Amino acid sequence: MRISEKFSELKKKKEGALIAYICAGDPTPSATKEYVTALVRGGADIIELGLPFSDPTADGPTIQAGIERSLNGGMTPDIYFRTVASLKMHIPLVVMTYYNIIFKRGHEKFVKDCAASGISGIIVPDLPPEESGDLAGFCRKNDVDLIFLVAPTTTDERLKRILAEAKGFIYLVARLGVTGARSDVASSTRELIQRVKTTTPKAVGFGISSGKQAAEIICAGADGVIVGSAFVDIIASGKDVPARLEVLARELKEAISLG
Amino acid sequence: MRISEKFSELKKKKEGALIAYICAGDPTPSATKEYVTALVRGGADIIELGLPFSDPTADGPTIQAGIERSLNGGMTPDIYFRTVASLKMHIPLVVMTYYNIIFKRGHEKFVKDCAASGISGIIVPDLPPEESGDLAGFCRKNDVDLIFLVAPTTTDERLKRILAEAKGFIYLVARLGVTGARSDVASSTRELIQRVKTTTPKAVGFGISSGKQAAEIICAGADGVIVGSAFVDIIASGKDVPARLEVLARELKEAISLG
Amino acid sequence: MKRELKSTKFGKYGGQFVPEVLMPALEELTEQYERYKDDSVFNEELNYYLKDFAGRPSPLYHAKRLSKEYGVKIYLKREDLVHGGAHKLNNTLGQALLARYMGKKRIIAETGAGQHGTACAMAGAAFGIKTEVYMGAKDTVRQRMNVYRMELMGTKVIPVKGGSQTLKDAINEAMRDWVANVETTHYLIGSVVGPHPFPTIVRDFQSVIGKEVRTQIMEKEGRFPDSIVACTGGGSNAMGIFHPFIEDDVDLFAVEAGGSGMKVTDKEALHSATLCTGEDGVLHGMRTKVLQNKYGQILESSSIAAGLDYAGVGPELAYLADIGRLKPCNSMDAEALEAFNDLCIFEGIIPALESSHAVAYVKKVAASGELGDIVVINLSGRGDKDLETVMGMRK
Amino acid sequence: MKRELKSTKFGKYGGQFVPEVLMPALEELTEQYERYKDDSVFNEELNYYLKDFAGRPSPLYHAKRLSKEYGVKIYLKREDLVHGGAHKLNNTLGQALLARYMGKKRIIAETGAGQHGTACAMAGAAFGIKTEVYMGAKDTVRQRMNVYRMELMGTKVIPVKGGSQTLKDAINEAMRDWVANVETTHYLIGSVVGPHPFPTIVRDFQSVIGKEVRTQIMEKEGRFPDSIVACTGGGSNAMGIFHPFIEDDVDLFAVEAGGSGMKVTDKEALHSATLCTGEDGVLHGMRTKVLQNKYGQILESSSIAAGLDYAGVGPELAYLADIGRLKPCNSMDAEALEAFNDLCIFEGIIPALESSHAVAYVKKVAASGELGDIVVINLSGRGDKDLETVMGMRK
Ligand SMILES: Cc1ncc(COP(=O)(O)O)c(C=O)c1O
Numbered sequence A, B: 001m002r003i004s005e006k007f008s009e010l011k012k013k014k015e016g017a018l019i020a021y022i023c024a025g026d027p028t029p030s031a032t033k034e035y036v037t038a039l040v041r042g043g044a045d046i047i048e049l050g051l052p053f054s055d056p057t058a059d060g061p062t063i064q065a066g067i068e069r070s071l072n073g074g075m076t077p078d079i080y081f082r083t084v085a086s087l088k089m090h091i092p093l094v095v096m097t098y099y100n101i102i103f104k105r106g107h108e109k110f111v112k113d114c115a116a117s118g119i120s121g122i123i124v125p126d127l128p129p130e131e132s133g134d135l136a137g138f139c140r141k142n143d144v145d146l147i148f149l150v151a152p153t154t155t156d157e158r159l160k161r162i163l164a165e166a167k168g169f170i171y172l173v174a175r176l177g178v179t180g181a182r183s184d185v186a187s188s189t190r191e192l193i194q195r196v197k198t199t200t201p202k203a204v205g206f207g208i209s210s211g212k213q214a215a216e217i218i219c220a221g222a223d224g225v226i227v228g229s230a231f232v233d234i235i236a237s238g239k240d241v242p243a244r245l246e247v248l249a250r251e252l253k254e255a256i257s258l259g
Numbered sequence C, D: 001m002k003r004e005l006k007s008t009k010f011g012k013y014g015g016q017f018v019p020e021v022l023m024p025a026l027e028e029l030t031e032q033y034e035r036y037k038d039d040s041v042f043n044e045e046l047n048y049y050l051k052d053f054a055g056r057p058s059p060l061y062h063a064k065r066l067s068k069e070y071g072v073k074i075y076l077k078r079e080d081l082v083h084g085g086a087h088k089l090n091n092t093l094g095q096a097l098l099a100r101y102m103g104k105k106r107i108i109a110e111t112g113a114g115q116h117g118t119a120c121a122m123a124g125a126a127f128g129i130k131t132e133v134y135m136g137a138k139d140t141v142r143q144r145m146n147v148y149r150m151e152l153m154g155t156k157v158i159p160v161k162g163g164s165q166t167l168k169d170a171i172n173e174a175m176r177d178w179v180a181n182v183e184t185t186h187y188l189i190g191s192v193v194g195p196h197p198f199p200t201i202v203r204d205f206q207s208v209i210g211k212e213v214r215t216q217i218m219e220k221e222g223r224f225p226d227s228i229v230a231c232t233g234g235g236s237n238a239m240g241i242f243h244p245f246i247e248d249d250v251d252l253f254a255v256e257a258g259g260s261g262m263k264v265t266d267k268e269a270l271h272s273a274t275l276c277t278g279e280d281g282v283l284h285g286m287r288t289k290v291l292q293n294k295y296g297q298i299l300e301s302s303s304i305a306a307g308l309d310y311a312g313v314g315p316e317l318a319y320l321a322d323i324g325r326l327k328p329c330n331s332m333d334a335e336a337l338e339a340f341n342d343l344c345i346f347e348g349i350i351p352a353l354e355s356s357h358a359v360a361y362v363k364k365v366a367a368s369g370e371l372g373d374i375v376v377i378n379l380s381g382r383g384d385k386d387l388e389t390v391m392g393m394r395k
């Protein structure tokens, strides 16, 4: 499913999108299918599935630890694409990885692998638009969305260009800092949502962990929320993981279903 | 007894002089009388009695250790002079100490204390003639001999001046180096004995420990030998000290009694 | 978006592979650096600190006894005499001052062995700027003296407990901090690595080394050297001495750490010879040569010299190696130790183990004539910090 | 005996209180020193090594932040940047070169904390002269890093097991060695102490410090400083910076180690403030101020700074103190530690604990106006060697 279709569908239902992140292969490749299924059962609208990189600069300690577990569990890009293909998802799935993984595999091969395994979008936190020309080209050819990030520090000039190139959704970085669960919603987040004027859906990530936060963000005008660390925390605990992932997803989804 | 008288007496007897060194107060002030008596019994002609100084630069490890024992045993200049006075010696006694002890006591007081306690000569290894003017003056006034050292390195020019000022006996330093028992007689020692032409008696010290060495030195033209470390070694052993001091003194004295 | 992309790269290397949140900071830094780099007030102040605080110029010393031993005329550029004991301070003074001119209230940095962190602490203290340094938790234990040094100078050392608890985790954590505090904080990168404009800024601040050599060697020899040899971790001491000679007929040798051998597994390399054996990749914000496995995961590198122990290398060096302007080469741990020893015995100079790699390469190839008649070695640092390591190895 | 006795003394201090066996060696040294001291070839070679090997001139650094903190304009003479990390090398290079010109095949020295020994090892290695260093057995354990440094540079370190197994025993033992090997061996004394001509020779070789300050302060201030402050153990860094200003209107402060207090027993002093509290005496070949008991036995001295921990002091300093040309003063251990800290925090310079005594004195009296408006502190060395001590004290 294309990401834009999903957002249109949700718009009609007056629901915000719940984009749920976990790291593939955390803690083993075989666990991923079960966890993703639980998230979908709970109501996740889009799954953002991390493809682990040894040096995840943009992630906080929680996700970094998940990535380490995944790498120690033997996850590789080859296994990743096989795992994803086996998921046979009915909702959009986006891959989140760092640029060197893509660079090393080759832009074309990577994008084709995405398309073939059913991935709709690519998020690369260390690839700003200035460096993304090659990858964007292959994405266009293969109908895969290259999703860009916008931060509170992004200047109006940069914002204009990013919006012009935006595909799928715009990833609004809620705050200065890295991923990791926090309990409040920064005023800078509201400002950023206001500032980003576009028809492309806007999803807000970084630091969202509760239904209350998620609801405030949707109220503030976002089309979706991205939640990662809160789910990865559950996986890290190792206790009752599928059930608890489902419960949290449901809580979040209910909070942003205003229809 | 004046030193010169002793040498005259020995000359007549065709004996070399045995000058025996121990450190006063090694290991306790009270031991000194017993040890000196033993040396005299063994045949020592002159006693050189060390007055300990904390930093005995010119002494080797053996005598240095004796000095340490003495200082730890509580020896002070005051006790030293009292001890010496109590000895009531019939042979000459010379004090060997470092210059700071004299300097601190005051030249005049030191020399008067020597004279009053029956000391006939003063040896100060760190006081070359250039610096000895003050002390020499008081020595002359009090009939105490200031004894100078001559080394293999002493130039002819220096030698001339030292001989002009020499009193009591000339202390010939047998070799480059510091005090300490050795078993051979260096050829430089013979040369030095030849080179020092004077009517003042010549005694050779540094490294003499056996009758054989002592005899060779007297044969080479010296008027006496100074033996220290070999005696201090015996004191250090702590075993049978008076008897063994006497035995060694006798061995040495016999070896140099050519009469 | 008026930025001239071209200028962020050296050939295909370099660039800015960082989270969007940092892009404006890099733009600001680029602009401000452009503004101050030729500013006379800025340069006067910097030069004052380089001279009176850091002790520049560092001598160019003709090592007569080593020359005789190795069979080639050797000059040592004495960065070991710079305050702090290495070339690192040239860069930290430059960037700390730049940060002050930019109005930043805080400096952060990463450090491995602690050399760069110490140099940051010195610059931070001298300029009165709050300084915090990230350091792998393992490194804080191994290098506790450097931690103590930094703390004495008022720098907060933050142990990084994630990952391998070493340099790369410290870099990651410092980047995260910068992402979070980019408005008030300058990230003071310690070598010619990271996203543009860092490789250029650090190279420029380190170029004082090569500029001095130009003058000094002309005074002494009336000509340039035939070759210049420098050890290469990130590559800042190498670029610092090479750059002013790029247009000249002088051969440049970048000596990497050969470690204990060229063996590589899926997770680690026994060496840190990135230019020699690395493949194109993207790490720490730059495209460059990288030690990586077939999937693009970064390898743990290895070297007896902590300062050379890095899986990447400055993009400009990768470019210069590609076009044949510099020759990448390497010395093994054991060769470096031997050279360390030689310099102690023949010259009374205890070199850093990093710098010893450069000396070792000269020893190895001098007889082949490859270096010509006159060689300048960048003695990037002193070896006091390495005594424990060397003691351990020799037993 | 044509020697002019007068010239062996500074007033009543100095002289040659050594065994007869050494007198000719002292004469030879005096003659040879007279011969080379103004020799242009000798001086050219020495200056070359001072510049390119040792890294001279050392900067005169205006410590702005410390000045503000202490309330007086402070310049630091940066001997901490000299190769080896202290002023000691100025003297060892000079004497080692002199030894070579004199045809000596071997150098011996004594060392306490190992600073002078290390400087000897450096000079010995650079000139290729066999070097042996006596060191108290206790000190070899306490300062094992410096022992290792010396050994790395090919110097034989001989542990002295006699006496207190510390510096004074090492001096005694070195003197004994010299007595035994005087023909082939130069005894390289490490401070302005010992028999004539050592105090003069060492002072002259160290005077490069003060000579540079003359030029540097004129460039910076257009006038001489009001005062110069230097820590004083034997007194070589003090005489080195004072001597060129003796004829000028500049106040000189010799800061001794106040240790943990002025208490003195029959055997030891809790301080090393020899100029302040010592009495006339004769030690190590010279007449000078000495810490001694009423019988003339030398006391064990004490200081947190190993390099100041000496019961004697250079005779020229005793003389200058007597005639009022310099002011003897002192800083306590705790004050020195505080100053150490200040310099770290405010200037990014880790000073030697010895040098910290000079800084501490400035801190203590700056407000009184005693130092005038501009003060030069001789920062005689860096504090890397002292980190363990400081860590221990702060816990
Ligand atoms: C003395 C020394 N040399 C070299 C290096 C390597 O860094 P670079 O390659 O950036 O010069 C370091 C790093 O810490 C160092 O301390």
Ligand SMILES: Cc1ncc(COP(=O)(O)O)c(C=O)c1O
Residues within 6 Å of the ligand: D086, D087, D088, D113, D115, D116, D190, D191, D192, D231, D232, D233, D234, D235, D236, D237, D238, D306, D307, D308, D352, D354, D355, D380, D381, D382
């Ligand atoms: C750094 C430093 N300063 C001062 C001294 C004291 O020596 P002097 O009084 O001869 O300068 C020493 C002695 O080791 C030292 O290492």
